[in-house]
Amino acid sequence: MSTPAKTPDGDPWLLTPGPLSTSSAVKRAMLHDLGSRDQGFIDVTQRVRAGLLKIANGGAAHTCVPVQGSGTFVVEAMLGTLLPRTGRLLNLVNGAYGRRVSRICTMLGRHCQELSTAEDQPLDPMLVDRALRADPQLSHAHLVYCETTSGILNPLAEIAAVVAGHGRALLVDAMSAFGALPVDMHLPGLQAVTASANKCLEGVPGLGFCIAATDALRAAAGNAHSLSLDLQDQWQALERNGQWRFTPPVQCLLALDQALMELAQEGGPAARLRRYARNCSVLVEGMGGLGFTPYLKSVVQAPIIVTFLMPAAPAFRFETFYQGLNRRGYVIYPGKLTGRDTFRIGCIGRLDETVMRGLLQAVREVLAEMKLLPLPL
Ligand SMILES: *Cc1c(COP(=O)(O)O)cnc(C)c1O
Numbered sequence: 001m002s003t004p005a006k007t008p009d010g011d012p013w014l015l016t017p018g019p020l021s022t023s024s025a026v027k028r029a030m031l032h033d034l035g036s037r038d039q040g041f042i043d044v045t046q047r048v049r050a051g052l053l054k055i056a057n058g059g060a061a062h063t064c065v066p067v068q069g070s071g072t073f074v075v076e077a078m079l080g081t082l083l084p085r086t087g088r089l090l091n092l093v094n095g096a097y098g099r100r101v102s103r104i105c106t107m108l109g110r111h112c113q114e115l116s117t118a119e120d121q122p123l124d125p126m127l128v129d130r131a132l133r134a135d136p137q138l139s140h141a142h143l144v145y146c147e148t149t150s151g152i153l154n155p156l157a158e159i160a161a162v163v164a165g166h167g168r169a170l171l172v173d174a175m176s177a178f179g180a181l182p183v184d185m186h187l188p189g190l191q192a193v194t195a196s197a198n199k200c201l202e203g204v205p206g207l208g209f210c211i212a213a214t215d216a217l218r219a220a221a222g223n224a225h226s227l228s229l230d231l232q233d234q235w236q237a238l239e240r241n242g243q244w245r246f247t248p249p250v251q252c253l254l255a256l257d258q259a260l261m262e263l264a265q266e267g268g269p270a271a272r273l274r275r276y277a278r279n280c281s282v283l284v285e286g287m288g289g290l291g292f293t294p295y296l297k298s299v300v301q302a303p304i305i306v307t308f309l310m311p312a313a314p315a316f317r318f319e320t321f322y323q324g325l326n327r328r329g330y331v332i333y334p335g336k337l338t339g340r341d342t343f344r345i346g347c348i349g350r351l352d353e354t355v356m357r358g359l360l361q362a363v364r365e366v367l368a369e370m371k372l373l374p375l376p377l
Helices: 024-028 039-055 071-082 096-108 125-134 156-165 214-218 231-241 250-266 268-289 318-327 353-369
Strands: 062-068 088-093 111-116 140-144 169-173 190-196 207-213 305-309 342-346
Touching: 024 250, 039 062, 039 207, 039 231, 039 250, 062 071, 062 214, 062 231, 071 096, 071 169, 071 190, 071 207, 071 214, 071 231, 088 096, 088 125, 096 111, 096 140, 111 125, 125 156, 140 156, 156 169, 207 214, 207 250, 214 231, 250 268, 268 305, 268 353, 318 342, 318 353
Parallel strands: 088 111, 088 140, 140 169, 169 190
Antiparallel strands: 062 207, 190 207, 305 342
């Protein structure tokens, strides 16, 4: 076996949905201590909020509220803050992250009605139309833009149009899309979008954020079930003096500030999406050549993470495959689907098609080691 592949910083390549491989400069940006009340840090917070807002094409009627924690924290904060206690949510589900929203609503005591489709099918705007027409009490809908469970892309703009047509508000989990796939706060009906620092933005884990219509946030005072996850209160404090209410993830913000600079240098989300799309096509083509089948049809596949069916050969042991790749410096991800045995390989993070080709070579070596080259049909 050749020496393991390594990132410029000596780490294995993370082909995962996040946390993922970040640039050296992003990691170096964290080598500072800043007081959370210092003007320097207040400026960083302000710059990052403005940068995130700009990526989402937000205007004067929108704001960006960061929240400490992983992505789920900000999803929970958005639901708890923007759904009034009497609100009723139509939750559009085709994967585990959609199902998680239902769980959160149950815990928060918010009414939630699921509209589910199969995990390999995008949510259908016509079904959303029918559900909203049937129940005028539904005040909001929630959509996961890219369902990381499978890697499927849901039709955000079409569903926003349907939700707006019924005069309801759309909440979106854009966690694994934001920074690459287009997000436009001017889409009719779109009230709020959540994402986190450590996916397509290529920052480090530690914070999420919600970009929301300010009128909706203003109207949300008193909704929240939780002090620390009250987005309205968090927003008010930030607007008052630029400071976070509670200890901010200072180094994570410094890293995100650098990551946003690198996103702009790359040419913005459209250019990043092109790099990821190239990673994805090299991956799918190469894995196909080795006998692996993607779970999704290519028309619904987002270039973020690819789910592959577990090969049928009895001698194929995922644990052996995973460890073999690991020893060669590539970290992949287990599957998360209900009902199908799969594994996943991410296309996002600070990596390009050279890394993908290295991974494909490692897959070839591991299959040979497992005496499964070529993979039997
Ligand atoms: C990553 C992700 C989340 C948040 O997960 P955390 O583990 O809490 O960071 C939420 N939704 C989607 C679609 C995701 O990909």
